[in-house]
Amino acid sequence: METQELHRGRLIDHIQLVVRDLPASQVFYQAVCAALEIPMGGVGEGYFWIDELFVSTADSPAALGQLTGRHHLAFQAKSPTMVDAFHKVALASGGTDNGAPGEREYHPGYYAAFVLDPDGNNIEAVYHGPAQRSAESVLISF
Template sequence: MEIREIYRGRLIDHVQLVVADLAASKRFYRAVFEAIGIPISGEADDYFWADELFISSVGSPSAAGVPTGRTHLAFQANDRATVERFHAAAVAAGGKDNGAPGKRPYHPGYYAAFVLDPDGNNIEVVHHGRADRSADAIKITF
């Protein structure tokens, strides 16, 4: 499967998680991405991806047979309701609560929730409060 179009934001080009149970991860991340309004960009037998995040099985050629260690990933949300939808959907899809939706002390307006995915990765969805953005993302077409 060839990638023909991608979107890129700021610092990260892409992240790969190598998971023990790809089917469980697909269920979890489909629910998460649906809750935050990000579509699955594509999938194959041993991996799937959405925007900059690639999730693959240990048997995937790019995994080299080794699962990744515990990782913290944070996805942006447009509002607090999205943070709350994420938390409910992620827990319902097999995730473990790691911090209910609420304000955090990181900066004024920081509102987030945390759920551990099936491999123990700490997945966060955060709304930073009101802010002006220069662009949502950039689109790259090959």
């Protein structure tokens, strides 16, 4: 097992997805995370993790024998090109199109793509546009 780095002060500590077909999910998540330059964290018997995303089988002690329901996870991308690459490799790695790459009306510069993973989770890659410093920006620190 690889060493994990502990991060304190985050909104979300970790998310667990319990999936039907762990090998299919591993192929999918390794591909999309590689496109987003997010390294795999590690692999164990019946599970793998990427940063704070933990994916396991229903046999995992933490899963209590139950699959998780449908979730929406959004990964940040560093550019629109990265969003495009995410979408392309997701479809080639077992994902289903749920929204082609393009600008969305959520806010100016919101460029995203959506796919369903092998278990039907809505997985998004989003680029929020170039960082801008202005009087409208607020930095909150804990």
